[in-house]
Amino acid sequence: MTSVKRKGILERLDAGEVVIGDGGYVLQLERRGYVKAGHWTPEAAVEHPEAVRQLHREFLRAGADVMQTFTFYSCDDKLDISGNAPNITCQQINEVACDIAREVANEGGALVCAGVSQTGVYKDRSSESEVKAIVKKQLDVFLRKDVDFLIAEYFAHVEEAVWAVEVLVTSGKPVASTLCISPKGDIDRVCPAECAVRLVKAGAKIVGVNCHVDPTQCLNTVKQMKEGLDTAGLRAHLMIQPLGFHCPDCTSAGYIGLPEFPFALESRVVNRWDVHKYAREAYTAGIRYIGGCCGFEPYHIRALAEELAPERGFLPPASQKHGLWGSALEGSSKPYVKARASRSHWENLKPASGRPLCPSMSIPDA
Ligand code: MET
Numbered sequence: 001m002t003s004v005k006r007k008g009i010l011e012r013l014d015a016g017e018v019v020i021g022d023g024g025y026v027l028q029l030e031r032r033g034y035v036k037a038g039h040w041t042p043e044a045a046v047e048h049p050e051a052v053r054q055l056h057r058e059f060l061r062a063g064a065d066v067m068q069t070f071t072f073y074s075c076d077d078k079l080d081i082s083g084n085a086p087n088i089t090c091q092q093i094n095e096v097a098c099d100i101a102r103e104v105a106n107e108g109g110a111l112v113c114a115g116v117s118q119t120g121v122y123k124d125r126s127s128e129s130e131v132k133a134i135v136k137k138q139l140d141v142f143l144r145k146d147v148d149f150l151i152a153e154y155f156a157h158v159e160e161a162v163w164a165v166e167v168l169v170t171s172g173k174p175v176a177s178t179l180c181i182s183p184k185g186d187i188d189r190v191c192p193a194e195c196a197v198r199l200v201k202a203g204a205k206i207v208g209v210n211c212h213v214d215p216t217q218c219l220n221t222v223k224q225m226k227e228g229l230d231t232a233g234l235r236a237h238l239m240i241q242p243l244g245f246h247c248p249d250c251t252s253a254g255y256i257g258l259p260e261f262p263f264a265l266e267s268r269v270v271n272r273w274d275v276h277k278y279a280r281e282a283y284t285a286g287i288r289y290i291g292g293c294c295g296f297e298p299y300h301i302r303a304l305a306e307e308l309a310p311e312r313g314f315l316p317p318a319s320q321k322h323g324l325w326g327s328a329l330e331g332s333s334k335p336y337v338k339a340r341a342s343r344s345h346w347e348n349l350k351p352a353s354g355r356p357l358c359p360s361m362s363i364p365d366a
């Protein structure tokens with residue numbers, strides 16, 4: 001599949017455009033029956049390409065400007081651990097994942113971003129060459145498939161992310177990097193400001209966070225990253241792809257440490273109005289690449305696109321089926337439903353969980 005000539009990621013961001021990211025794949029496809037929890041590897045790209053393609057299409061229709069390849073954890077050491085895809089290789093998965101992402105991206109002018117994530121071999125400095133070899137193997141496939149840009153995402157140690165970035169930049173393609181860290185910093189207690197500085201010095205042009213904590217906590221972290229870069233006199237674009245779950249009670253282990261992870265997170269899902277608020281705060285903080293990670297579904301991405309429609313100048317196709325701020329309810333025959341066709345109703349609502357015996361916060365296991 002060839003790429004259609006279109007404005008690249010850096011051209012868009014350098015011009016001050018808002019870039020809407022996509023949402024979470026592995027968690028969503030686990031729920032749909034195509035990914036095994038615990039392993040979280042993406043062999044569904046080969047086994048059920050139609051399922052992966054459909055999720056990409058829904059994100060595109062919701063307004064995503066970027067299709068991230070379904071290549072999470074797709075390196076030899078992770079797939080071996082999973083042991084549930086004996087005949088499928090990572091190369092195969094990564095090739096097919098790039099093709100699927102390109103096919104859907106071409107349906108709507110989106111860019112293809114190929115991703116690598118934390119490896120299973122990271123220890124200390126001694127693992128540098130091993131980590132880099134794994135990333136290089138993934139990169140070779142991505143280059144053959146001529147993806148538009150690259151991301152090193154979901155790294156908990158900035159040191160490992162820096163190694164990945166160092167390999168990815170050798171391609172000459174733009175490189176983004178997001179860490180799955182809390183406002184306190186990475187696992188080794190490197191603060192977000194320092195993390196951002198190290199990633200940019202390694203060559204990343206777009207830096208930020210993804211996964212592990214909620215939109216509020218991710219905003220806090222990226223703001224610290226921005227301050228760190230400003231203080232160091234470095235320039236980079238900022239990116240944010242938080243969880244689509246509220247977890248103010250989690251520790252630096254993020255949502256993985258919550259007893260509800262991963263099979264009972266539903267009561268924590270952010271709603272579309274939470275996403276409006278998050279999108280506006282991210283934009284105001286100077287972040288221009290705004291998307292979501294685990295828990296972020298197509299309707300959340302549509303909410304991002306709707307909140308930022310004044311800046312972007314258009315609405316996504318999925319908004320044909322959604323009146324802004326509940327206006328579609330004008331057509332309801334029930335007066336009490338019709339009365340909810342107002343921004344103030346949805347903006348001020350404190351949604352009930354409907355679970356009278358449940359606490360609003362948990363005690364994390366880690
Ligand atoms: C656990 S984070 C997963 C990130 C990846 N981009 C996905 O959505 O599948």
Ligand SMILES: [Zn+2]
Pocket residue numbers: 024210211212293294
């Ligand atoms: Zn995630």
